Amino acid sequence: MLSPFADDTLASGKMEDVMQGLQLRSLVKESGELELSLQRVDTPEPKDDEVMIRVEGTPINPSDIGLLTGPADMAHAKASGSKDSPVVSAPIPQNLMRAMAPRIGQSMPVGNEGAGTVIKAGKNAQNLMGKKVAAIGGAMYSQYRTVRAADCLVLPEGASAKDGASCFVNPLTALAMVATMRMEGHKALAHTAAASNLGQMLVKICLKDGVPLVNIVRKPDQAALLKDIGAKYVCDSSSPNFFEDLTSALVATNATIAFDAIGGGRLGSQILTAMEIAANKNATSYSRYGSTTFKQLYIYGALDTSPTELVRSFGFSWSVAGFLLTPFLQKIGPEEGAKLRARVAAELKTTFASHYSHTISLAEALDLNVMSAYLKRATGDKYLIDPNKGV
Amino acid sequence: MLSPFADDTLASGKMEDVMQGLQLRSLVKESGELELSLQRVDTPEPKDDEVMIRVEGTPINPSDIGLLTGPADMAHAKASGSKDSPVVSAPIPQNLMRAMAPRIGQSMPVGNEGAGTVIKAGKNAQNLMGKKVAAIGGAMYSQYRTVRAADCLVLPEGASAKDGASCFVNPLTALAMVATMRMEGHKALAHTAAASNLGQMLVKICLKDGVPLVNIVRKPDQAALLKDIGAKYVCDSSSPNFFEDLTSALVATNATIAFDAIGGGRLGSQILTAMEIAANKNATSYSRYGSTTFKQLYIYGALDTSPTELVRSFGFSWSVAGFLLTPFLQKIGPEEGAKLRARVAAELKTTFASHYSHTISLAEALDLNVMSAYLKRATGDKYLIDPNKGV
Numbered sequence: 001m002l003s004p005f006a007d008d009t010l011a012s013g014k015m016e017d018v019m020q021g022l023q024l025r026s027l028v029k030e031s032g033e034l035e036l037s038l039q040r041v042d043t044p045e046p047k048d049d050e051v052m053i054r055v056e057g058t059p060i061n062p063s064d065i066g067l068l069t070g071p072a073d074m075a076h077a078k079a080s081g082s083k084d085s086p087v088v089s090a091p092i093p094q095n096l097m098r099a100m101a102p103r104i105g106q107s108m109p110v111g112n113e114g115a116g117t118v119i120k121a122g123k124n125a126q127n128l129m130g131k132k133v134a135a136i137g138g139a140m141y142s143q144y145r146t147v148r149a150a151d152c153l154v155l156p157e158g159a160s161a162k163d164g165a166s167c168f169v170n171p172l173t174a175l176a177m178v179a180t181m182r183m184e185g186h187k188a189l190a191h192t193a194a195a196s197n198l199g200q201m202l203v204k205i206c207l208k209d210g211v212p213l214v215n216i217v218r219k220p221d222q223a224a225l226l227k228d229i230g231a232k233y234v235c236d237s238s239s240p241n242f243f244e245d246l247t248s249a250l251v252a253t254n255a256t257i258a259f260d261a262i263g264g265g266r267l268g269s270q271i272l273t274a275m276e277i278a279a280n281k282n283a284t285s286y287s288r289y290g291s292t293t294f295k296q297l298y299i300y301g302a303l304d305t306s307p308t309e310l311v312r313s314f315g316f317s318w319s320v321a322g323f324l325l326t327p328f329l330q331k332i333g334p335e336e337g338a339k340l341r342a343r344v345a346a347e348l349k350t351t352f353a354s355h356y357s358h359t360i361s362l363a364e365a366l367d368l369n370v371m372s373a374y375l376k377r378a379t380g381d382k383y384l385i386d387p388n389k390g391v
Numbered sequence: 392m393l394s395p396f397a398d399d400t401l402a403s404g405k406m407e408d409v410m411q412g413l414q415l416r417s418l419v420k421e422s423g424e425l426e427l428s429l430q431r432v433d434t435p436e437p438k439d440d441e442v443m444i445r446v447e448g449t450p451i452n453p454s455d456i457g458l459l460t461g462p463a464d465m466a467h468a469k470a471s472g473s474k475d476s477p478v479v480s481a482p483i484p485q486n487l488m489r490a491m492a493p494r495i496g497q498s499m500p501v502g503n504e505g506a507g508t509v510i511k512a513g514k515n516a517q518n519l520m521g522k523k524v525a526a527i528g529g530a531m532y533s534q535y536r537t538v539r540a541a542d543c544l545v546l547p548e549g550a551s552a553k554d555g556a557s558c559f560v561n562p563l564t565a566l567a568m569v570a571t572m573r574m575e576g577h578k579a580l581a582h583t584a585a586a587s588n589l590g591q592m593l594v595k596i597c598l599k600d601g602v603p604l605v606n607i608v609r610k611p612d613q614a615a616l617l618k619d620i621g622a623k624y625v626c627d628s629s630s631p632n633f634f635e636d637l638t639s640a641l642v643a644t645n646a647t648i649a650f651d652a653i654g655g656g657r658l659g660s661q662i663l664t665a666m667e668i669a670a671n672k673n674a675t676s677y678s679r680y681g682s683t684t685f686k687q688l689y690i691y692g693a694l695d696t697s698p699t700e701l702v703r704s705f706g707f708s709w710s711v712a713g714f715l716l717t718p719f720l721q722k723i724g725p726e727e728g729a730k731l732r733a734r735v736a737a738e739l740k741t742t743f744a745s746h747y748s749h750t751i752s753l754a755e756a757l758d759l760n761v762m763s764a765y766l767k768r769a770t771g772d773k774y775l776i777d778p779n780k781g782v
Contacts, residue, residue, distance in 0.1 A: 066680070099704055102671060102678075263703060280493060287493075289457070289715055302703065310699040312654060312690070313490055316715045322707030324680055 019043040019052065019120075021143030022362050022391060026068050027107045028092065028100045034072035036088040036366055037081065039107070043144040048122040051149050053133060057165030058114030058140040059354070060365070060374050060383040062261075062301055068110050070103075071096035074375055079368050086366040111140030111385070115155065115164035125149035132159060134167035141362060143387045153341055159348055165384055166354040169325065170198040171344040173300065174205055176328045177259045179340075181211070184296065188212035190250070190258035190271060193303055194234070195222035197354050197382055198261075203231045204351040212253035216246065216267070225380075243270060250278040257296040259323065264304030268297045268320060269311045276314035290315015298323035303377060356382045361389040410434040410443065410511075412534030413753050413782060417459050418498045419483065419491045425463035427479040427757055428472065430498070434535040439513040442540050444524060448556030449505030449531040450745070451756070451765050451774040453652075453692055459501050461494075462487035465766055470759050477757040502531030502776070506546065506555035516540035523550060525558035532753060534778045544732055550739055556775055557745040560716065561589040562735040564691065565596055567719045568650045570731075572602070575687065579603035581641070581649035581662060584694060585625070586613035588745050588773055589652075594622045595742040603644035607637065607658070616771075634661060641669040648687040650714065655695030659688045659711060660702045667705035681706015689714035694768060747773045752780040 021043055027035045046052050072090040081087035115134040133152040155164040181189045194215035206213040207230050214233045217223050223234045233249040258271045272295050279293035300323040329337045344352050364370050365385050374383040418426045437443050463481040472478035506525040524543040546555040572580045585606035597604040598621050605624045608614050614625045624640040649662045663686050670684035691714040720728045735743050755761050756776050765774040
């Protein structure tokens, strides 16, 4: 068993400012093999404007899994190493290796965001010493992480690291959807995989802000969950009346922008088609090119990695595009971004509350059974890593 | 045989200002049947700011065929009526009737653009009397057409109606592509079905303006045709090296925007993938979300009406959208639009020269054999209707 940091630093006889800690790494080898492991790494000493965080909660988001396992075939993953120092290997299909070229041979840290306690602070960041903070910036699947003080969000009084672990990706993405809807001139929006953690936040934001929202889910119990938290329009794609329900909801709300976490298959195309039918309900004359109502579908996830199929029966006034948080934040600039972050902090335990079904250690994150559970990305199954658990 | 307009007006004993003429009509019936016919209609007398054109050339563009036959199954079309007054009927598949709702029961005139001689002019448009002009505005598959003088483009000295028949749709769309490339910050562009009439114009525009252009064609003889008129990058999708050729051309040109006339299948997706590979050739670090280079695919046609399949191996920085000329012209405004039209007039016999393989009458346009030929929309087979031929 690995000893806690303080003892470890002392026991190792190193200079007291070298803090070692475990870090989860993902490596794509030239041979076409993915290797996941835990490395013992030095944590950089904070500079004047930096702090060192003991990470106590970091979520496994779909956006993390992209970097963690990449396109590897995890059904054929193999475990090796020891319980405390596990190694997982998996083959990467040859045709998918081309896209891996830029990362071959680089052992990469993982984990977009997390929260914990500031245990060291540079001279200009002493006010953060001992505070619970959240941070975004990668490599959060680490025991310790040094970041810029300016990149930390101080959690409100009484909030735990678990409360603050998912402060950025889901809350800011949900806020970005509503902001994008407004910036691009739409009046209402639609969302798929709507019972997700992010989807529940979006329901609460839209209720609070009076924005009509059409929620699309895949199962009746997901529909019930959203109805319970106040969602007005919920369409279940497993229902035989799905397309009619969706069209009615789009007619009622005038939603002409949708955010899709699924990506593959024909759901996005169905949404655009239903939007077109809704637009034509009010059309007074026939246009050979379809309605002039502009319909936007943003794909922000890849729960289904199969091809997106567009059955183009929705005219020519449409766009399907990728959507990512970082370019959105760059577009709105730091001032607007700060406003969004302040809202997340203010509503951390209400609008932006996250629920985790499991809290696991770094070693458990590389346990094949645990992995096969969280890689399913099932709605309601949300994993939190506590990198200081069990070490 | 139908008599020419002058005799007809006199012989019919009607007031001399009622000009009758043949007009091609397309009707979708409630029963799910398409009916094409020739109607004898009154041509509205020109108001003060209008002129009446005797239409002498009007092309059959893919954009016209959308309105002409809609989604009807033309393989099962039947002819009736007489030689001079033909009627064509064809069934519309039931599942495609929903999109037809706004036009059911309306007998619609066809034909986006054309050219001819001004035979009557309102008091403020007397300067156009007797001139050869081109016009856009629908219903050009008519013997006579009354339009606003401001919507006419006076053809340069010596140009025939045939020279001016395709003054708008193809030339302005080709110019719109280059303008859109510039407006959206791209430096080079790619184009599919590139040996089309429009594609040849685009080659000439890009050569003249020094814009790198990647031409994608489907046959070796189309590639040869484009090379003959000076195209530098031509990729033949029937070649086994197509994807490598395309990627090399995109690396060489840095084209990050493409205009696709085909729509269906995976070609658009291949273009985006090749653009992503080209972008990554210069990448210095790995991004789990793909390159940050924004890649744009515009679909402006539907030569293949099957679903568009996007194999999303090109990150999240991309957009696929419909593209139409009219919203583009609205976006740039009348002043910029006038500049584009002036360029078309100035280069009518060079950059914007159109070639027609057949000139047919309105009655021939409803001949089943002729129809099956022009509905193929084969590159190199371009049909011009002369509505005053044979009447």
